[in-house]
Amino acid sequence: MRPLSDSGARFLVAPASILAASALFGLATPGFLTLDNGLSIAGQIWILALLAVGQMFAITVRGFDISVGAVAALSGTLGVMAANAFGMPALLLAVPVGFACGTVNGWLVGRAGFQPIVATLGTLLAVKGLALLVTGDGQAVPLAAGDTAGLAFDAVIGLPPLGWAALACIALAHVLLRHLVLGRRILMLGSNPEAVALVGGAPWRIEMSAYQLCGAFAGLAGALMAARAGAGLPTEGAGMELQSIAAAVIGGTALAGGRANVWAVLAGAAFVQVVLTGLNLSGVSPFFAQIAVGAVIIASGLMDMGLRFLLSRLSRTFRQQGTFQ
Template identity: 45%
Template sequence: MRRLIAQLSLQGIGGGLVAPLCLVVSITVFSFLSAEELQVSNLKGLLGQMAPLAIIALGQLIVIITRGFDISVGSVAALAAVISVMCVNALGPIGFAMAPIVGLGCGLVNGVLIGRFRVQPVIATLGMLSVARGLVLAISGNQAVALEGDNPLSQLGYGSLAGIPISFLVTAALAIAVTVMLSRTRAGRRIHMLGSNPPGAELVGVSPARTLLFAYALTGLLAGIAALVLVGRAGAGLPTEGQGLELSTIAAAVIGGANLAGGVGKPVFVLIGALFIQSLNNGLTLAGISSFTQEIILGAVILGAGLADRAVRWITTSQRSRRGTDGAFPMDGGSCGGRPGPRRRWLRWQRHERRH
């Protein structure tokens, strides 16, 4: 078991190497294209701008570790933003509390569907994507809902503290909270166990229903918090905001080393993945490249990150198998069944030979 955990964390770091690598490459390339890229002020700008993407990517990571994903996050963020602005206009600043509440509510519904009723994540969150988007368009009449009077959240959108953007401080605090939750709490260990070996986790008493409910609720909550940053920047709730966010947050998580097969992922690398995507957008914009070409490049980068991630994993696992430890194929021939790995097959074949 200890070897298994060591293996998992090693894989996490191995996969996580891809994001920093991407980031260094992109910043170097763009600093050749335009000298502004490497300025400290521009890096600060990047940290501030990436907040909505990074915060939701943290949520995405949690559910990816459970072998799921959430494609409703963009619509949920838009719904949370619009409802909270409406409540602020009616009740005052207390209305902002509605953003995390709405996010949490949508997340709970996703969690019940996926955990309790075993609906596949893609179906459940696709349904939520459509319901939330339809709802926000209906209640707003497809119009931006502007905050009446001053925007109390403009500091969250644009302000900085000791030179660091406040939105980044919030993102960092949330990343630390998610890291602690995932690595130091019982809930976090359950999430990891369920993601790396569902039948095994159930055997040792982890309830999939409760664990998944918790994971998707947190993801919804984080989407609701990201909505506050969006409102802070726009001074309005935009019903069409957040389209495409589901894909870019999954991309940030995957570039940050999370594995869609579950069990693996670290928040700090996901932040670097988000920073990379933001630096790509920012750099391509400053280089005068159209938004359509930007999408092509982002897609190619996701594919490249997927391949690089495979390569890193292949190198780390094949080195360990050369050392001949048992940890090399932890999932093969284990309690989850399936085809035995090459080493086990070789051992079995040897036993077979001895008998005859």
């Protein structure tokens, strides 16, 4: 039997935080604990959830990707431009664009040996600039090809269709991480890079794949963002990288790498959205929400440190066998 300390506890933090936050906001704001509000939150979390799941892959291989917000903005904008030129399905061009940005990040980190922060900071700046350049001067590009508001907002069995689509992608990410060789290798690389080389894998290629997945998910998030807004927003996405890191870390992704659970990350994203919506409904200044996000990031980091400390204490009593889960 696997001791709880090995994996369970860190993935329970996010659901527990959701419950605690909901209870708090429910007490403070009468309109919070209603079905309508719940559904509204459930309809809103998907952009952040996609970014956070992507970020999870990067954190799992002991990295960071601080370019995800800019990548989402660029890929969403290019997707809208393609959709206007070639029809609606071309909006999905956002995904290969994100994948390409992820490839650059992954190559720089995995192959050229850049530190993740430096590599993704460089691409953050370049991609942000590119998004402004392709649109002239940061103008929003309206989505002329068709009306996506219905897909993005009207609920079908609880969630808007694009929410279901995002959920499907996240489920795919779960299958990939848990059951496919690539996902297992990503976890393995995070917990013990030498082990990957010993079993015959190429560490740099796996690291690159992790950043590629991160980029592709950022691209998906960009497409979703464009569909929701009905326009490509080249300046959107600033601050999203922070929220995605917070969501991923609250969702139990270990900053030391090698531990991740997609559903817990989804719960982490939901927690961030619960806090934002709750603050919004309580009528505090929207700027206060920004402060709250900052506090959540730091708290998530402290939680990770605390958990590592506690679990290392606990696991001394159990002899751990495998180091990756």
